[in-house]
Amino acid sequence: MTEHVAEVTKVQELVYELRIEDVMKRDVITVPPHASMRELKELLRLRRISGAPVVEEGRLVGIISLEDLIKALEQGEMDALVGSKMTTRVETLYADEPVVQAVNRMSRSGFGRFPVLDRSGKLVGILTRGEIIRGLLRRLEVTLREDEIRRYRASHIFEDIVSDRTSLILRYWVKAKDFTGGGAASSRIKRAIEALGGNPALARRVGVAAYEAEMNLIIHSDNGGELMVEIVPDQIYMLVTDAGPGIADVEQAMSPGFSTAPDWIREMGFGAGMGLLNIKNCADEMKLRSVVGAGTWLEAWFRIPPRNGGAVGGAK
Amino acid sequence: MTVEEVVALLGLRVLAGRDLWRMVTGGYVSDMLSCVMAKAKEGNIWVTLQAHQNVIAVGSLLNLAAIIISEGVEPDHDTIARAQDQGVMVLSSLNSSFTVAGQLYEAGIRGAQPDVAVSAG
Numbered sequence: 001m002t003e004h005v006a007e008v009t010k011v012q013e014l015v016y017e018l019r020i021e022d023v024m025k026r027d028v029i030t031v032p033p034h035a036s037m038r039e040l041k042e043l044l045r046l047r048r049i050s051g052a053p054v055v056e057e058g059r060l061v062g063i064i065s066l067e068d069l070i071k072a073l074e075q076g077e078m079d080a081l082v083g084s085k086m087t088t089r090v091e092t093l094y095a096d097e098p099v100v101q102a103v104n105r106m107s108r109s110g111f112g113r114f115p116v117l118d119r120s121g122k123l124v125g126i127l128t129r130g131e132i133i134r135g136l137l138r139r140l141e142v143t144l145r146e147d148e149i150r151r152y153r154a155s156h157i158f159e160d161i162v163s164d165r166t167s168l169i170l171r172y173w174v175k176a177k178d179f180t181g182g183g184a185a186s187s188r189i190k191r192a193i194e195a196l197g198g199n200p201a202l203a204r205r206v207g208v209a210a211y212e213a214e215m216n217l218i219i220h221s222d223n224g225g226e227l228m229v230e231i232v233p234d235q236i237y238m239l240v241t242d243a244g245p246g247i248a249d250v251e252q253a254m255s256p257g258f259s260t261a262p263d264w265i266r267e268m269g270f271g272a273g274m275g276l277l278n279i280k281n282c283a284d285e286m287k288l289r290s291v292v293g294a295g296t297w298l299e300a301w302f303r304i305p306p307r308n309g310g311a312v313g314g315a316k
Numbered sequence: 317m318t319v320e321e322v323v324a325l326l327g328l329r330v331l332a333g334r335d336l337w338r339m340v341t342g343g344y345v346s347d348m349l350s351c352v353m354a355k356a357k358e359g360n361i362w363v364t365l366q367a368h369q370n371v372i373a374v375g376s377l378l379n380l381a382a383i384i385i386s387e388g389v390e391p392d393h394d395t396i397a398r399a400q401d402q403g404v405m406v407l408s409s410l411n412s413s414f415t416v417a418g419q420l421y422e423a424g425i426r427g428a429q430p431d432v433a434v435s436a437g
Contacts, residue, residue, distance in 0.1 A: 012337040098334070180394065183373020187402065190377060200358075200379075207377045208353050215349075215370075269366045274350035281354065 014139055020102055021095040023135025024116045024125035030055040031064060033083030037072040040064060040082055053115045053123060054086045060115050060123045062086035092117050095124050099135070102127055155197030158233045168196070168231040174217040176224045179268065185227050186210035196231065198304060206236055206302050209282040212275040213240040213298060219265055220245070221296075236302040238283075246292035254280070254288070317423060319382045319405055322361065326409060326419050328384065332396050333405030338381045343425045345417045349374050356380060357428060363416045367391040375404040382406070386413040 031040055031052045044050065044066060051065035064086040072078055072085055093102055093114045102114065106129065116125040158166055170192060172185035190207030194200065210227060217225040217240065225242030247253045254276050261271025280286045283300035290296040320336035322328065330336075341359030346352050347366050356362055358379045364371065367389045375383045382405035385391060391399075391406065399406045409416050 013335070016334050016336055180369050182370045183377065187373060187376055204358070204378065211353065211373065211377055212350065268368060268370070269347045269349045269364070270370075272348035272350040274348070274354055278350055278354050 011136065011140065014136055014143075015100045015103060016098050018099045018135060018139060019095065020093055020097050020099055020116055020127060021125065022139070023099060023131050024095070024127045025131055026125045028053060028115070028123060028126045030123070031082055032056060033061055033081060033086065035082045036078065037069060037080050037082060037085060038078045041069055041073075041078070044069065051113060053090070053126065054082055055123055058122055060090060060092065060117065060121075062088045063090045063113075063115065090115060093127060094119060099132060102132060150195060151197060154195040157196065165232065170229045170231070172214075172227040174214050174221075174224050174227055176218060176221050178218055178224075182215055182218050183211055186214050189227075189229050192229075193231070193236070198236075202236075202302065202304060205282040206238070209279040209300055209302075210238060212278045213238070213300075215270060216240070216275055216298075217242055219261055219270055225296075234304050234306075236304065238298075238300040238302070240298040241295065243295045244293060246294055247288075247290040247296055248292055250288055250290055253290075317425065319361070319407075322382070322420070322423065322425075323407060325423055326384075326411075326416065328407040328409050331385070331391065331406040331408050332399035333382070333403060335381070335403065335405050338405070340381045340425055343417065343420045343427050345413050347413075353378070355428065361420065361425065363413045363420070365389060365413060367395060369395045369398050371395070372398045372402060372404050372406070375399075375406075376402040380404070384409055384416055386411060386416050 029043070029047050029049055029052050031043060031054055033054050033056050043052065051063065053060055054062040054064055062083070064082050068085050072080060091105065091109055091111055091114055093105065093116050095116050095118050105114065106112065112128055114127045115123055116127050118124050157168065170189060172188070174185060175181060186207050189210045190203045193203040193206055210229065214227055217227070221242040222244045225240060228239045230237045252258055256277055257273040259271040259273035265271050276288065279300055284303050285301040287299045317340050318336065319338050319340060322340060323330060323336065339359060340361050342357055343361050343363065344352060344356040345363040347364050349370060352362060352374055356378050359381045361382045361384060362375065362380050363384045363386055365386055367385050368391070371383060372395060384407045386409050388408060388410040396406065411419070
């Protein structure tokens with residue numbers, strides 16, 4: 001059941017993500033307004049199409065369909081010019097609009113064929129339902145396969161590489177006071193755990209703990225520090241170290257609401273006095289040691305639940 | 317309710333992200349990032365006055381459905397670029413966080429029940 005839901009949202013996601021230019025047909029067969037209806041008949045017959053945009057000097061001036069041709073045939077007006085028989089009020093779409101826009105317009109207007117313009121008004125393509133479906137299927141196939149391959153490769157690393165103890169170590173150097181870089185290391189750690197096949201709840205717990213540790217290095221350390229994560233099949237170990245200034249009272253630092261962050265940092269929304277507590281709550285175990293003038297040493301352990309129905313860390 | 321419906325109902329401006337289809341699982345309001353880290357849940361919508369790059373990191377780590385920046389505060393270009401890059405939905409409201417929370421509540425979006433009491437320090 002969950003899989004079904006996931007697939008539906010993947011398609012919905014693509015409808016929003018894909019631009020019209022990603023799926024439209026680019027080589028548009030057009031007809032000039034000074035062509036005769038007789039010439040149009042030949043064009044439609046030879047190219048096996050049921051209509052064409054009418055273009056004069058690169059600009060869209062109308063659209064002509066098989067229906068218009070049949071009317072002209074009935075009334076014996078095959079020598080009339082396309083320009084006099086075409087529909088001039090044309091519904092168009094822009095190339096950079098999301099595909100969902102086209103889907104909505106098609107269902108609202110009942111038209112099945114939309115000329116596509118760039119923002120300067122030049123005709124750059126044509127879009128029918130067929131193109132949308134083909135485009136979606138193409139993209140769906142590519143993304144699903146890419147996801148699958150990437151996940152398979154990464155998640156089997158521990159099975160493919162045999163040793164007495166295989167571990168994967170990720171190291172990140174975090175600079176002091178580098179607020180714009182804040183969150184970069186923890187985002188990467190979270191993504192790495194997901195890629196290795198860890199369940200999302202576990203990836204999130206480790207990600208949040210790593211973020212708080214990363215921000216502590218940025219806010220409080222003298223010269224930055226190192227964030228190290230070691231992944232083994234049944235556990236993730238995080239070690240965060242810096243060379244000062246150190247925490248005077250570790251117990252006080254662990255109490256909720258206690259913070260030594262200066263006002264300018266608090267104004268950015270840090271220094272709530274929750275950081276170390278958040279790490280402790282996310283981890284299965286945490287140890288904090290610090291010596292003033294020497295540095296701080298923070299360790300956290302996260303158990304990885306067994307693949308089939310583990311109780312820790314929630315459902316996959 | 318999807319993010320798209322929230323955008324339409326509250327008249328929000330979309331500053332970054334394309335995940336308008338996502339379902340909103342609840343709401344959370346705070347300007348303290350660690351509180352958000354501790355309390356906001358996956359798929360929540362987060363209302364804040366903060367508009368710097370770390371807001372995006374929080375949204376990405378927690379996999380939030382969207383962030384609403386209140387009082388029309390404009391994030392800088394780098395923040396928007398980071399949101400686009402990490403696929404985080406950033407919305408903007410001219411209203412205060414209080415009013416936005418009220419509008420979300422009226423729309424049927426709820427916050428989580430309190431679990432642990434935290435003494436303010």
